[in-house]
Amino acid sequence: MNLRLLIIGVMMAVSGCVSELEQVLIPEVDRSMIVGTERIIDTTKRDILDGVYTTDESQTTVQRFGTVLSVRLNANGTLSIYAAQGIHTMLLEGGLRNDSAIYVGSWRSINSPATGSITVVIRPDEGGADVSRGKATSNLVLRCRVRTGNGSDQALVLRWQAKLTDDLRNFHIIAHRGGGRNSERLGVSENSLPMLRLAPYLGATGVEIDVEVTKDGIPIVFHDPSFTPRTVQGSYIMGSVASYTYQQIRQHVRLVNGEPIPTLQEALQTIIEETPLELVWLDVKQPSVTAAVLEACLAAQTTAQLRNRTVEILLGIPTAAILQAYRNANVDGKDRVGVLCELDPQTARSINARVWAPRFTDGIQRSEAEQMRQEGRRVFVWTLDDRAFMSNYLQERYRNGLLYTGVLTNYPTLLAAILYASKVTP
Amino acid sequence: MRLFVLMILVVAGGRLHAAVTDGLVPLDRAEYRLEMHVIGGLGATWYTEPPSRYSNERIFTGYNGNARIMWHPDHLLGVGLMTGYQVFSLERFSPGPDNDLVQETKMQLGSIPIHAVFEMQGPYVRIGAGIGMYVLLSQLHEGDAITYSNSLAFGGSAWIGYAFTLSDRLRLGPDLVVQVISDRGIGNVSAMVTVQIDLLSY
Helix, strand or coil: CHHHHHHHHHHHHHHHHCCCCCCCCCCCCCHHHHCCCECCCCHHHHHHHCEEEECCCCCCCHHHHCCEEEEEECCCCCEEEEECCCCEEEEEEEEEECCEEEEEEEEEECCCCCEEEEEEEECHHHCHHHHHHCCCCCCCEEEEEEECCCCCEEEEEEEEEECCCCCHHHCEEEEHHHCHHHHHCCCCCCCCHHHHHHHHHHCCCEEEEEEEECCCCCEEECCCCEECCCCECCCCCCEEHHHCCHHHHHHHCCECCCCCCCEHHHHHHHHHHHCCCCEEEEEECCHHHHHHHHHHHHHHHHHHHHCCCCCEEEEEECCHHHHHHHHHCCCCCHHHCEEEECCCHHHHHHCCCCEECCEHHHCCCHHHHHHHHHCCCEEEEECCCCHHHHHHHHHHHHHCCCCCCEEEECCHHHHHHHHHHHHCCC | CHHHHHHHHHHHHHHHHHHHHHCCCCCCCCCCEEEEEEEEEEEEEEECCCCCCCCCCCEEEEEEEEEEEEEECCCCEEEEEEEEEEEEEEEEECCCCCCCCCCCEEEEEEEEEEEEEEEEECCCEEEEEEEEEEEEEEEEEECCEEEEEEEEEEEEEEEEEECEEEECCEEEEEEEEEEEEHHHCEEEEEEEEEEEEEEEEC
């Protein structure tokens, strides 16, 4: 009897101490409502619907989503809605049917388990007819029904207020580790192919992915130098990534949400062929893999050209060791691979880096950033996760033109919500 | 949940301590001793998640062989170091319709504990606890090829034992040992036989 109690106690102690992922809830979405709808792919119609929308303060959903939400139609016709309050993202599918638009999907908070389903209707007399004819209108009203986790329905009425901020094309929202903290809420693992496919719909226009190397020299997309319960399932395959060949990793290792670990080549191919992402920042973890990464970048550039895709792939230089490996790399055409230098401005100049990327804790470096801009280099900052810091950098950008043109973040949804709505809430 | 577990451990620890100290007879207060405990036995290991992706098994049997060097000053409390080797689990898998394996595969997880240990020791009953590192040792056998890997993890151990005196310098008895490597989700309960050897008395 005592032994049994002891075993139960040990099991409970182990269970109590292990950090488990929170259960990812998948809300039920009734897709029967969008049968017969036609996706809005046409860019003219997409531009009409895109915008910053506001809600009435009296609505019960204000506490959850705030009063300012940004709506953006994605290239594949899905609809994304972003709210800075509570860091909410919504992804809906649907389109036009007769003179109305109907979308169904789900909403989710990135910093809490809160989730639910949402239905959006644009009636003919509230902009639906104009959108279907491709006619610009400021009379757009999105009538939403938000279903919360406890099954109760709440109305949310969004009224078009302004266009999204003008210079989206000149600014990159870069999702950390392929998707940032979303990997904890969406049931997909960091640095996985499903995460890369999802990143654009969370507001990212680019991704930062990490490159480790296997025993047989294959670059794989993985952050840590070793396999631990934070990143992978199971207990047998652990310790140094470099202990295992790529074939062994492919066969025996699964990320925490069950995905295989992709090679760098697979990840770049997925980004090029299956996403609208425009920028990839490669965070190389081991100097020994630098040459192989350069070769993968060159191959991916060729693939992108063949697919008529514009994706900028940047080799990150985060340490002196990687810098040395980059300088020593004897790869034909390595000058065609853009470099993002996280070291000091002089080093960035010495390797003719396209991007200088200081960390945010160094503060806003106006003179250095301005100098970089004058030299034709862009300046990104990493890793901004706090709303106030994001706003500071964005405001700095508006005061000084395009001083900082990219932000690495674990919360692309939050940055997108702040950026898109910056005309309404600067 | 964690608070509940903590409460259970505190209550269980208190009851164990009371049960043991009730049966303790103070040692000769003038004696300092250096002891070696050689411990071996069988254990059951429990994982919070299945350790491999080819099976849903979470409870396994293994074996342990450890040694403790204990210094007992003029007090019931002894301090020392523990190390050894133990196998938590070993699984064999064959290619089949329910997996994507291409060859016979064996996976094993063992460990080398390196613990600072404390023990309350009377003539017969002992209770102790240790805390420190586990060098986790992984073996992946694929056909004839073996891949070794290792990793460090923090963990703790606790035990209760009884000793029968065989001679002035030798005692023998059973130990029940519990180990927890919490950040890896591994727990182990082992039934052991302990041989206590007095290396030095002064």
